[in-house]
Amino acid sequence: MNKFYITTPIYYPSNKLTLGNCYTTVVCDGLARFNRMLNKDVFYLTGTDEHGQKIQKKAQAEGKSEMAYLNEIVADTKELWKMLDISYDKFIRTTDDYHVAAVQKMFKLLYDKGQIYKSTYKGLYCTPCESFWTEEQLVDGKCPDCGRAVEPMEEEAYFFRLSEYQDKIKNLLQNTDFLRPKTRVNEMINNFINPGLKDLCVSRTSVKWGVPVDFDPKHTIYVWIDALPNYLTALGYLQEDNAKFKKFWPADVHVVGKEIVRFHSIIWPAILMALDLPLPKQIYGHGWLLFGNDKLSKSKETGKKEVIDPRILVGRYGLDAVRLFLTKEIMFGQDGPYNQELFLNAYNTNLANEYGNLVSRTCGMAQKYLGGVLNPAGDLQAADKTLMSEILNRRKFVLDQVEDINPSGAINTIFEMFSLCNKYIDETAPWAEFKAGNTQRINTILTTLSEAILISNTLLLPFLTDKPKTIYANWGLKTPTLLNEYSAFGFIKPNTQVTKGENLYNRLDIAKEIEELNKIANE
Numbered sequence: 001m002n003k004f005y006i007t008t009p010i011y012y013p014s015n016k017l018t019l020g021n022c023y024t025t026v027v028c029d030g031l032a033r034f035n036r037m038l039n040k041d042v043f044y045l046t047g048t049d050e051h052g053q054k055i056q057k058k059a060q061a062e063g064k065s066e067m068a069y070l071n072e073i074v075a076d077t078k079e080l081w082k083m084l085d086i087s088y089d090k091f092i093r094t095t096d097d098y099h100v101a102a103v104q105k106m107f108k109l110l111y112d113k114g115q116i117y118k119s120t121y122k123g124l125y126c127t128p129c130e131s132f133w134t135e136e137q138l139v140d141g142k143c144p145d146c147g148r149a150v151e152p153m154e155e156e157a158y159f160f161r162l163s164e165y166q167d168k169i170k171n172l173l174q175n176t177d178f179l180r181p182k183t184r185v186n187e188m189i190n191n192f193i194n195p196g197l198k199d200l201c202v203s204r205t206s207v208k209w210g211v212p213v214d215f216d217p218k219h220t221i222y223v224w225i226d227a228l229p230n231y232l233t234a235l236g237y238l239q240e241d242n243a244k245f246k247k248f249w250p251a252d253v254h255v256v257g258k259e260i261v262r263f264h265s266i267i268w269p270a271i272l273m274a275l276d277l278p279l280p281k282q283i284y285g286h287g288w289l290l291f292g293n294d295k296l297s298k299s300k301e302t303g304k305k306e307v308i309d310p311r312i313l314v315g316r317y318g319l320d321a322v323r324l325f326l327t328k329e330i331m332f333g334q335d336g337p338y339n340q341e342l343f344l345n346a347y348n349t350n351l352a353n354e355y356g357n358l359v360s361r362t363c364g365m366a367q368k369y370l371g372g373v374l375n376p377a378g379d380l381q382a383a384d385k386t387l388m389s390e391i392l393n394r395r396k397f398v399l400d401q402v403e404d405i406n407p408s409g410a411i412n413t414i415f416e417m418f419s420l421c422n423k424y425i426d427e428t429a430p431w432a433e434f435k436a437g438n439t440q441r442i443n444t445i446l447t448t449l450s451e452a453i454l455i456s457n458t459l460l461l462p463f464l465t466d467k468p469k470t471i472y473a474n475w476g477l478k479t480p481t482l483l484n485e486y487s488a489f490g491f492i493k494p495n496t497q498v499t500k501g502e503n504l505y506n507r508l509d510i511a512k513e514i515e516e517l518n519k520i521a522n523e
């Protein structure tokens with residue numbers, strides 16, 4: 001079936017989201033939009049992971065009920081997604097009634113199948129924090145949250161038979177493309193699978209803010225078995241209306257940050273196997289946006305102060321600047337640095353120079369040399385033919401890269417296409433042809449160039465959703481909705497009127513901007 005189901009992790013609403021959290025959502029949005037433009041039936045899911053002690057404590061600290069606290073952060077998150085033009089099809093909250101009911105049913109189903117059983121959880125307990133910790137989580141032997149002493153403690157709990165899936169999961173990771181990039185596979189096998197998978201504790205009696213086990217309500221369902229199934233419940237799994245589940249499951253890709261690859265590539269497939277459900281086609285574990293050596297985590301302090309609030313960056317530099325940086329400058333699958341200078345340089349180099357200037361220069365030349373009228377290209381010279389074949393080859397490569405879930409590869413190739421267009425202007429020198437009075441030749445150059453720009457631009461639409469959609473009007477053309485439009489040369493009709501349009505991106509004075517941003521960061 002021609003469908004594409006893509007998901008982001010569901011975010012903890014323990015604070016306002018930062019640029020780091022926007023990373024997955026922006027990148028997935030580009031992939032979702034691209035697949036829609038391929039005429040696929042796309043379902044793009046995001047949402048929030050709202051249970052757990054941390055949330056309960058945050059709400060208490062602010063003197064609010066859990067729901068009042070959560071509603072505010074969720075409203076803020078949705079506002080942020082609107083600002084970043086995120087085209088999600090559904091926003092799931094793990095406190096939604098349908099999710100809670102379906103998770104309870106799923107838990108019971110696993111219990112009835114013997115995949116979940118009751119036993120005793122042994123751990124190190126911090127009484128003031130009411131939290132269990134493992135030996136590895138302790139900091140200097142103390143509670144990592146409050147720094148106080150912990151003591152060994154036991155509580156009754158339910159366990160999932162994760163240990164039974166050891167061989168199946170190893171085989172899945174080793175012999176298929178289930179987990180990508182491949183570099184993450186060895187890490188999972190060496191660090192978690194080879195030492196031996198242990199059964200997983202999936203309930204707590206000490207955590208109150210969670211989904212109750214309906215047949216044993218002093219227990220709440222613990223973290224991952226509540227969060228991971230969001231990918232199923234959002235589609236209607238174990239609910240009356242499960243048409244979407246039938247249509248979209250299994251997911252084509254769950255895109256997640258590298259620190260949660262373990263949950264998605266080991267625990268999640270095991271749960272699905274236990275439920276006899278098909279597995280997602282792929283888990284993609286991307287890297288982090290790094291600030292210094294740190295991930296832009298919401299809970300960590302980040303040393304030197306810089307503006308990392310996406311709201312401020314979008315407000316000052318526009319939507320395209322933020323989407324460009326996140327999609328293009330960080331190689332998908334690897335960590336990548338962020339700082340203000342890199343961000344501003346990416347804006348100037350790519351948006352203002354390579355792309356914006358190319359569009360305005362091309363339209364400007366059509367006005368200056370041809371009175372703003374373009375006609376179909378005439379006899380082609382070697383330079384024209386080379387540009388045409390290079391653009392079409394790269395177009396195909398972009399499609400392959402998106403198919404391969406490589407958004408940074410795709411957008412970098414699109415910018416290479418603009419760079420080829422700029423090179424073509426230098427090589428064909430329309431100003432020299434103008435001096436020599438070769439109007440026919442100028443027309444062929446500017447028509448070929450215009451078509452090359454628009455073919456490339458059509459691929460850019462899913463990634464940069466603000467300015468690129470406006471440029472078709474410069475040629476009196478309609479903005480495409482599908483990728484098979486403007487996909488080959490030869491679409492410029494006789495007597496096409498060209499206008500210059502507005503300036504797309506103003507070049508920034510980087511030193512001045514950094515000064516301004518530093519002021520904002522330290523306010």
Ligand code: MSP
Pocket residue numbers: 008009010011012013019020021023024049227228230256257258259260287288289290295296297298
């Ligand atoms: N609630 C869990 C996910 C459950 S999914 C069933 C969670 N939430 S989170 O809010 O802590 O993180 C959500 C995502 O944001 C993770 O994939 C994480 O990698 C990502 N990021 C947080 N900071 C990031 C960067 N600095 N860079 C890239 N991604 C970052 O984990």
